[in-house]
Amino acid sequence: GAGVSQSPRYKVAKRGQDVALRCDPISGHVSLFWYQQALGQGPEFLTYFQNEAQLDKSGLPSDRFFAERPEGSVSTLKIQRTQQEDSAVYLCASSTDGSAPLHFGNGTRLTVT
Amino acid sequence: GQQVMQIPQYQHVQEGEDFTTYCNSSTTLSNIQWYKQRPGGHPVFLIQLVKSGEVKKQKRLTFQFGEAKKNSSLHITATQTTDVGTYFCAGSGGSNYKLTFGKGTLLTVNP
Numbered sequence: 016g017a018g019v020s021q022s023p024r025y026k027v028a029k030r031g032q033d034v035a036l037r038c039d040p041i042s043g044h045v046s047l048f049w050y051q052q053a054l055g056q057g058p059e060f061l062t063y064f065q066n067e068a069q070l071d072k073s074g075l076p077s078d079r080f081f082a083e084r085p086e087g088s089v090s091t092l093k094i095q096r097t098q099q100e101d102s103a104v105y106l107c108a109s110s111t112d113g114s115a116p117l118h119f120g121n122g123t124r125l126t127v128t
Numbered sequence: 129g130q131q132v133m134q135i136p137q138y139q140h141v142q143e144g145e146d147f148t149t150y151c152n153s154s155t156t157l158s159n160i161q162w163y164k165q166r167p168g169g170h171p172v173f174l175i176q177l178v179k180s181g182e183v184k185k186q187k188r189l190t191f192q193f194g195e196a197k198k199n200s201s202l203h204i205t206a207t208q209t210t211d212v213g214t215y216f217c218a219g220s221g222g223s224n225y226k227l228t229f230g231k232g233t234l235l236t237v238n239p
Contacts, residue, residue: 048225050229055231056231057134057216057218057229057230058218060226060227063226070225071223106171113225114159114220114224116161116176117161117163117173117227118173119170119171119172121169121170122170
């Protein structure tokens with residue numbers, strides 16, 4: 016596709032529910048990142064994939080957060096037992112390699128009520 | 129951990145005025161990138177600086193990387209209403225892939 020595609024665009028979850036956020040990166044981009052952006056803040060690193068390998072998950076806030084990219088293309092960020100503090104925009108980005116400029120998707124705005 | 133500070137947090141200018149945002153890192157950076165995020169949009173890559181003292185220009189935008197590779201600036205000459213948005217710097221240290229973003233500078237332009 017022309018750019019990074021994320022779905023859903025908006026997600027409202029009740030506290031305690033599980034959610035799954037999808038990212039479809041630019042074709043051929045080996046590197047894929049997830050960032051979390053709170054209102055009025057800069058994006059914060061969550062995790063990094065090179066192809067299907069998750070090389071860094073140091074930014075995941077808790078063990079309720081899980082990300083996968085099983086075939087080295089589409090990635091899913093899963094949040095179990097959502098809490099109010101999980102409310103944020105979740106941005107996916109891809110790049111040709113780890114240090115190359117990031118191409119961001121439009122993000123998924125998660126609201127936990 | 130690595131911290132990236134950005135000032136000012138907000139800047140309101142009249143169209144035609146100049147604008148500068150500054151970025152400072154607590155550690156030496158291997159490279160710094162600048163992104164622009166329009167209201168309701170996603171960050172869009174502007175430029176990457178790698179070398180100490182590097183200066184790059186894109187039309188009315190001038191980007192600088194400090195000699196010590198710990199600070200950077202973005203200067204816009206003669207702002208236009210299309211420049212409205214939040215400008216983020218993002219630096220990487222030892223691990224080139226992991227970007228630490230500043231909080232951004234929100235620029236508004238009065239026509």
